[in-house]
Amino acid sequence: MQNVNLMAHRITVYSIIALLALPIMATFVYSLSSHWGASILPDGFTFKWYAELFSDSRFIAAFGRSLFVCVLALVLAMLLMLPTIFVVFYYFPQYDKVMNILILLPFAVPPVVSSVGLLQFYADSPFTMLGTPWILIGTYFTIALPFIYRAVSNSFIAINVKDLVDAAHLLGASTPKAFLFVILPNLKKGIMASMFLSFSFLLGEFVFANILVGTRYETLQVYLYNMRQTSGHFTSALVMTYFAFIFLCTWLGSRFSKGNLS
Amino acid sequence: MSYVQVKQLSKSFGKQRVFDAIDFTIDQGEFITLLGPSGCGKSTLLRCLAGLNPVDQGQIWVDGENITDLSPQEREMGMVFQSYALFPNMTVAENIGFGLKMKSTPAAQARSLIQRFVELVELKGKEDRYPHQLSGGQCQRVALARALVMQPRILLLDEPLSALDAKIRKSLRQQIRDIQTELNLTTVFVTHDQEEAMLMSDRIFLMHQGEIVQQGSPESIYTQPANEFVAGFMGHYNLLDKQVVKALFDLDSPHKVAVRPESIYVKEEGRQYEAHISSPKTAHVLNHQLLGNVIRYKVQIEQQEMTVDLLNRSSERLLPAGSRLELLFNLNEMQPVSP
Amino acid sequence: MNHNAPSLPLTTSVRYKRRLMPKLNRLKPIVAVLPFIVFFYLFQLTPLFWVLVNSFISEGEWSLEHYQEILDSAFILQGFKNSVWLAFWSSLFGLLIAACLVSSLRHLDGKIRDAVVAFTNMSSNFSGVPLAFAFIIILGTNGALTLLLKQYGIIDDFNLYGSHGLLALYIYFQIPLGALLLYPAFDALKKDWQEAAALLGASQRQYWLKIALPVLSPALLGTFIILFANAIGAYASVYALTAGNFNVVTVRIASLVSGDLFLEPNLAAAISVVLIGLLAFITAINQWLVSRSYHAKR
Ligand SMILES: Nc1ncnc2c1ncn2[C@@H]1O[C@H](COP(=O)(O)OP(=O)(O)O)[C@@H](O)[C@H]1O
Numbered sequence A: 001m002q003n004v005n006l007m008a009h010r011i012t013v014y015s016i017i018a019l020l021a022l023p024i025m026a027t028f029v030y031s032l033s034s035h036w037g038a039s040i041l042p043d044g045f046t047f048k049w050y051a052e053l054f055s056d057s058r059f060i061a062a063f064g065r066s067l068f069v070c071v072l073a074l075v076l077a078m079l080l081m082l083p084t085i086f087v088v089f090y091y092f093p094q095y096d097k098v099m100n101i102l103i104l105l106p107f108a109v110p111p112v113v114s115s116v117g118l119l120q121f122y123a124d125s126p127f128t129m130l131g132t133p134w135i136l137i138g139t140y141f142t143i144a145l146p147f148i149y150r151a152v153s154n155s156f157i158a159i160n161v162k163d164l165v166d167a168a169h170l171l172g173a174s175t176p177k178a179f180l181f182v183i184l185p186n187l188k189k190g191i192m193a194s195m196f197l198s199f200s201f202l203l204g205e206f207v208f209a210n211i212l213v214g215t216r217y218e219t220l221q222v223y224l225y226n227m228r229q230t231s232g233h234f235t236s237a238l239v240m241t242y243f244a245f246i247f248l249c250t251w252l253g254s255r256f257s258k259g260n261l262s
Numbered sequence B: 001m002s003y004v005q006v007k008q009l010s011k012s013f014g015k016q017r018v019f020d021a022i023d024f025t026i027d028q029g030e031f032i033t034l035l036g037p038s039g040c041g042k043s044t045l046l047r048c049l050a051g052l053n054p055v056d057q058g059q060i061w062v063d064g065e066n067i068t069d070l071s072p073q074e075r076e077m078g079m080v081f082q083s084y085a086l087f088p089n090m091t092v093a094e095n096i097g098f099g100l101k102m103k104s105t106p107a108a109q110a111r112s113l114i115q116r117f118v119e120l121v122e123l124k125g126k127e128d129r130y131p132h133q134l135s136g137g138q139c140q141r142v143a144l145a146r147a148l149v150m151q152p153r154i155l156l157l158d159e160p161l162s163a164l165d166a167k168i169r170k171s172l173r174q175q176i177r178d179i180q181t182e183l184n185l186t187t188v189f190v191t192h193d194q195e196e197a198m199l200m201s202d203r204i205f206l207m208h209q210g211e212i213v214q215q216g217s218p219e220s221i222y223t224q225p226a227n228e229f230v231a232g233f234m235g236h237y238n239l240l241d242k243q244v245v246k247a248l249f250d251l252d253s254p255h256k257v258a259v260r261p262e263s264i265y266v267k268e269e270g271r272q273y274e275a276h277i278s279s280p281k282t283a284h285v286l287n288h289q290l291l292g293n294v295i296r297y298k299v300q301i302e303q304q305e306m307t308v309d310l311l312n313r314s315s316e317r318l319l320p321a322g323s324r325l326e327l328l329f330n331l332n333e334m335q336p337v338s339p
Numbered sequence C: 001m002n003h004n005a006p007s008l009p010l011t012t013s014v015r016y017k018r019r020l021m022p023k024l025n026r027l028k029p030i031v032a033v034l035p036f037i038v039f040f041y042l043f044q045l046t047p048l049f050w051v052l053v054n055s056f057i058s059e060g061e062w063s064l065e066h067y068q069e070i071l072d073s074a075f076i077l078q079g080f081k082n083s084v085w086l087a088f089w090s091s092l093f094g095l096l097i098a099a100c101l102v103s104s105l106r107h108l109d110g111k112i113r114d115a116v117v118a119f120t121n122m123s124s125n126f127s128g129v130p131l132a133f134a135f136i137i138i139l140g141t142n143g144a145l146t147l148l149l150k151q152y153g154i155i156d157d158f159n160l161y162g163s164h165g166l167l168a169l170y171i172y173f174q175i176p177l178g179a180l181l182l183y184p185a186f187d188a189l190k191k192d193w194q195e196a197a198a199l200l201g202a203s204q205r206q207y208w209l210k211i212a213l214p215v216l217s218p219a220l221l222g223t224f225i226i227l228f229a230n231a232i233g234a235y236a237s238v239y240a241l242t243a244g245n246f247n248v249v250t251v252r253i254a255s256l257v258s259g260d261l262f263l264e265p266n267l268a269a270a271i272s273v274v275l276i277g278l279l280a281f282i283t284a285i286n287q288w289l290v291s292r293s294y295h296a297k298r
């Protein structure tokens, strides 16, 4: 009885996982096959699609732009969020609730809706924002916000901020010094974990990139979309490369959040 | 002039008044305990002394200087927290040296100071451990050394022993007191444990709902409780209504009367008693608790229930419920207490 | 120990300054938060505000014309209908499959559990354009799976680019998200409860109906709402799969602001407001349901 049950649970888990893995595996096989026409199995295997991809300067450029935008957005988000979370936890712990509602906004408002507002608001702003990476950096900050707030505030909860800072004050440290020497080193785990997780999320962002910027500053996802008319094998190689990168980031992120690295 | 003078200190959180117009003084080298039930404002008062909470009104003077508006960094006070508040990212030595680093103390001097205080709190050999590798008692000793190394004018301790288990609490209690005496440190210690307060203090400030209801030496507070609250808080006092006192002892008292359980005796046959000992009262045992060297009986005298502590002498067997006793009261120990 | 060490002259001037500006010191924490507020305002709040305001503006004047237009347009209404249909069924199936996965996973051992959690974590990032491309490869007209199923006569034809193809795609990206949201909720189920229930004579089925489901219901409802919002707001995958030819509400909105012709940003704003209203309405229903569960009575 027990064994039959266990078997049933195993089958359930493995078949759902297989279902989830199927598109990824298929794309992987497709990216390595020389030709896969109207047949169930491919004709032969090759690395030429990857070679073609990595020699495409447009791909390299798009990848570089994506990295630039995502890294800058994350740095910006951290610079804005760390002092904010510190102030919330040290001075106004009762506002943690408010923050938890605020950070739901980027989740709750579909990006398409935000872009409508952003297009109208920045259409007649004194600086050109639309079509530049800067507007993406700003919007990506909002996307990363919930990830960062959750992870970093968990790190904050794990330490006794109030007593640590008070102790540092009595030992002669100013508030910025107390933050730098006493609080920040203890947030490393939360910071690194949320950086990697939101990085992989941002790298997959398409809506803002396509609507607000488009080909004027072609990022990875927009490039991928624009390549839809080329060979499916080529786009598969592209998708797999992207996915390998995501894999790396999520893996690093979960390693950090579990604390295996420090 | 006293070393520390607190004048008319008031503090509220929003609408909630924590304390109002508190006054007290502390002499140099004195060990003061703020004692009171939790929530009475002890921590808040201590944090006001440290400058961690701004005060609404009043002044704090230390060594002839008004420090009311100084920031915590400038007050030269050391504080030990119940939660230890050790910096988790720093080793024992780095924790102890943090304040010295903030003061830009030359490295060689800092090293020797750290060494000296590590030895003082008996943590030699553990300098490179991180807080999570230490026991609670060791953590608290690091916290103590971290405060002491700054040579504070006043040492503040907020329930430093409450998170520790009984055995470590006892030894650390003694250690803190020894170090305090050795360094002649002016110390304010916060606790809700009356036994701890009695054992450690030169003077106790007993707090209740934001007021210092009584201050004095441990003996004077224990034997002469100023009011019903103190009597209730300091021991297992019997509180007798004035009508009961009149009926039993024919004494007139303006208030209730507090009677210590250990000031009640069993009448010994054939012995002469002095004038301040009452006539024997017949009591019925209701139940008893064995406290080791003392047996605590709950007895009934006429309509009044009372607690009586009798020495546990092996020659006397435990009195079962329903036993009759002849009890004597020391009339000098009847302490009228205001409400 | 020397308590009366002469203080440095520097200290005195610092003290003097601090005393002068206690008020300013209290403002410092606000200053540290200010940049965050500015950015959040510029990139999250203003866009929302502008959407709301512009939806009521037609040809430079306040009006409800765009809302009237939505009600009159069968095309836009069909977009809403398709979106709600996709969102509802994909959330339901996604939630069910995710719940099966999570509840069965509890019975497997730790290593496998960690690996599966890590895998779902990762595959939750496999969405949008790359996912659409992967689906074309396996389920497109010449996709390997389509051919396989055709060969065995299970299907005649499969149109990935129609509503059922989209539903499959949506369910695919809902499963990992649902699982990630349900892991912590299922962890709240204590093993003792099942054992206690069994000792009291409850069958497996009774345990699930009387204990586990009531405990899980707020989490299940909450997860359903998040999945629903996720699906109704989805744009990248459907856009990439059908090049904007399938009529869902996000495609309508986007085409009105970034299409090649007929730009009507204020109509897009009005549709956006209706969409947000719809989400708010569903969240309110969810709140109401949760408030009736036992959690609210604690
Ligand atoms: N930061 C604060 N904000 C609001 N109220 C507080 C704060 N700190 C303490 N209090 C309130 O002040 C009263 C005294 O608290 P405290 O000084 O911590 O008491 P004790 O240390 O004697 O237990 C309590 O009623 C507590 O709720």
Ligand SMILES: [Mg+2]
Residues within 6 Å of the ligand: B039, B042, B043, B044, B159
């Ligand atoms: Mg306290």
